[in-house]
Amino acid sequence: MNFNNTPIDWTKVHNLISSANRIMLTTHENPDGDGLGAESGMYYHLKEIGKDIRIVNYSPLPDDYNFLNLDSIFESYDKSIHDSWIENVDLVIIFDVGNFVRIRTIVDAIKTYNLTTLNIDHHPHPEEHPFTHNVVDLSAAATGCMVFDYLTLVSEKPIPKESYLGIYTAVMTDTGCFRYSNTNQKCHEIAIQCLEFGVETHTVYQKVYENSTKSRMRLMGDLLSNLHYELNGNLAWFIITQDMMINANAQKSDVDGFSDLVRSIQGVEVALMIFESNSENCRINFRSKGNYVVNDIAKSLGGGGHAFAAGALVSGSLDDVKKIVVNLSIESLQNKINKAL
Numbered sequence: 001m002n003f004n005n006t007p008i009d010w011t012k013v014h015n016l017i018s019s020a021n022r023i024m025l026t027t028h029e030n031p032d033g034d035g036l037g038a039e040s041g042m043y044y045h046l047k048e049i050g051k052d053i054r055i056v057n058y059s060p061l062p063d064d065y066n067f068l069n070l071d072s073i074f075e076s077y078d079k080s081i082h083d084s085w086i087e088n089v090d091l092v093i094i095f096d097v098g099n100f101v102r103i104r105t106i107v108d109a110i111k112t113y114n115l116t117t118l119n120i121d122h123h124p125h126p127e128e129h130p131f132t133h134n135v136v137d138l139s140a141a142a143t144g145c146m147v148f149d150y151l152t153l154v155s156e157k158p159i160p161k162e163s164y165l166g167i168y169t170a171v172m173t174d175t176g177c178f179r180y181s182n183t184n185q186k187c188h189e190i191a192i193q194c195l196e197f198g199v200e201t202h203t204v205y206q207k208v209y210e211n212s213t214k215s216r217m218r219l220m221g222d223l224l225s226n227l228h229y230e231l232n233g234n235l236a237w238f239i240i241t242q243d244m245m246i247n248a249n250a251q252k253s254d255v256d257g258f259s260d261l262v263r264s265i266q267g268v269e270v271a272l273m274i275f276e277s278n279s280e281n282c283r284i285n286f287r288s289k290g291n292y293v294v295n296d297i298a299k300s301l302g303g304g305g306h307a308f309a310a311g312a313l314v315s316g317s318l319d320d321v322k323k324i325v326v327n328l329s330i331e332s333l334q335n336k337i338n339k340a341l
């Protein structure tokens with residue numbers, strides 16, 4: 001089955017899921033609220049209909065999302081623990097992955113045991129995708145919206161409250177709390193239904209957005225005092241070095257959302273983060289206000305993503321990557337600004 005941004009026949013997805021007994025759910029490394037929320041949204045439904053189900057992710061659960069884990073449903077992949085179960089999995093459902101390799105070593109398990117895969121995602125995928133089945137909806141604000149569609153269409157019983165909590169978390173986080181350009185009427189309709197079925201939306205908000213570590217705040221102060229502006233302030237970029245991370249005693253997850261923060265500055269159309277992962281790689285992150293696409297720049301750097309939120313992993317020292325990426329971004333944005341004039 002391949003619905004690569006073509007109208008999705010959820011009945012076919014339902015038939016596939018119905019015919020599987022042992023199902024593993026997974027999402028990308030360093031998982032976000034969308035991947036995790038989509039997983040837990042689907043988990044409670046599949047649990048209820050009696051499937052042998054587990055959520056196995058490459059990365060451990062970030063602390064911010066402990067509120068989704070009251071039943072300890074999230075497991076972090078450990079070959080010695082999981083392979084005896086994984087070996088007999090009938091179906092692996094992969095959420096929000098963007099690129100198959102982002103489930104890291106779980107790819108190896110899938111290949112070793114020759115498992116059937118179902119990709120459910122709102123990121124673009126090529127026609128030549130590596131999945132057995134591919135279900136992509138680029139118009140979905142979050143993968144959680146697709147889980148909502150699925151459960152709404154196929155569920156014979158009321159959708160479990162825990163599923164609503166996952167779906168709400170997915171939609172809230174991927175829309176930046178209903179603020180980003182991908183926010184549409186449907187996101188709010190889903191939110192209304194989640195409220196109706198008992199999700200305490202203000203609690204979810206607090207758990208996710210009012211839970212910053214002191215390290216994160218220290219790091220934020222550091223980067224905000226060292227912002228660079230280009231093209232009359234249309235482009236703002238910043239660097240996070242390993243030294244800055246160590247000085248602030250920060251973890252990777254403390255960096256989430258900084259590009260969105262910088263994009264919020266008056267006049268800034270595109271925010272660019274260059275994160276020094278180690279001496280050989282930098283993670284690049286673009287956020288656009290919505291007037292200029294940025295995933296073409298990310299693509300030319302070997303990455304990808306949505307039109308207005310994209311990224312790449314670029315190899316090279318920080319100094320080298322900085323030069324290449326900043327120049328490329330200036331050039332690309334300048335062209336787009338000229339065209340728009």
Ligand SMILES: [Mn+2]
Nearest residue numbers: 034096143174
């Ligand atoms: Mn997503």
